[in-house]
Amino acid sequence: MKAAAPTLKARALRLLARRDYTRHELAQRLAPHAADADELQAVLEHCAQCGWLDEARALESHLNRRAGARGRAWLQAELRARGFADEALLAQANARLAATEAERAQAAWARRFGAAPRDAAERARQLRFLLARGFAPEVVRQVVPRMGGDGGGEHGGDSEPGGADPQAA
Numbered sequence: 001m002k003a004a005a006p007t008l009k010a011r012a013l014r015l016l017a018r019r020d021y022t023r024h025e026l027a028q029r030l031a032p033h034a035a036d037a038d039e040l041q042a043v044l045e046h047c048a049q050c051g052w053l054d055e056a057r058a059l060e061s062h063l064n065r066r067a068g069a070r071g072r073a074w075l076q077a078e079l080r081a082r083g084f085a086d087e088a089l090l091a092q093a094n095a096r097l098a099a100t101e102a103e104r105a106q107a108a109w110a111r112r113f114g115a116a117p118r119d120a121a122e123r124a125r126q127l128r129f130l131l132a133r134g135f136a137p138e139v140v141r142q143v144v145p146r147m148g149g150d151g152g153g154e155h156g157g158d159s160e161p162g163g164a165d166p167q168a169a
Contacts, residue, residue, distance in 0.1 A: 008034055008043045016047065020058035023048070024083025058082075059089055063097070069108055072097040074134025105135045105143045116145040123147055 006014070011033055015021060021029070023044055034040040047053035059079065067075060075097055076090070084090055109130060117123035123144060130140040 005033075008039060009046065012043050012047050013052070016052050020054065020061045022055055022058050022083040023053060024085070026053060055084065055086055056089055059084060059093055063093060067097065067100070068104060069111075069133065071105065071130070071134030071136065071139075072101055073136070077134070101136060101139050102142065105130055105139050108133060108135070109143050117147050119147060 008030055012026060012030055015026060015029055026047070027040060027044060030040055030043065034043075044053065062079065062082065063075065066078065070078075072094065076094060079090060079093065109126065112129060113126055117126055123146070126144045127140055130143065131137065135143075
């Protein structure tokens, strides 16, 4: 005897048990199995009311998973592609990402390169690497050290020799 197909609610719970989804993503995954749009909306509403479907939690989960290696522009595009529509949530995420952009870019650069470029071509390659991952150009210029620099100081070798910062006094 063949087992009955799982209900739409059971499918939703199985998906949500693995990771957090946005309402849009969950609707896309469940739509082929729904008898009609009303059934799909009822299941989505039930999941939201029970707290199983939470946009803020899905956003936080996504950022925790992906923010370490990507810049703000890349992450914002991913969030929009995943169906995040709440502008307040997106603005909060954008502010948080902007605050940590330099640290995340520095960490990504250090993981990939870790040493100052030997020549202009190598520096251009390192710059392109970070730009392609969505980091802001001004942050990228700060992070990638000049040729023959000290190996990637936090400000890209723009500080004075000896590490003294004349504006710090």
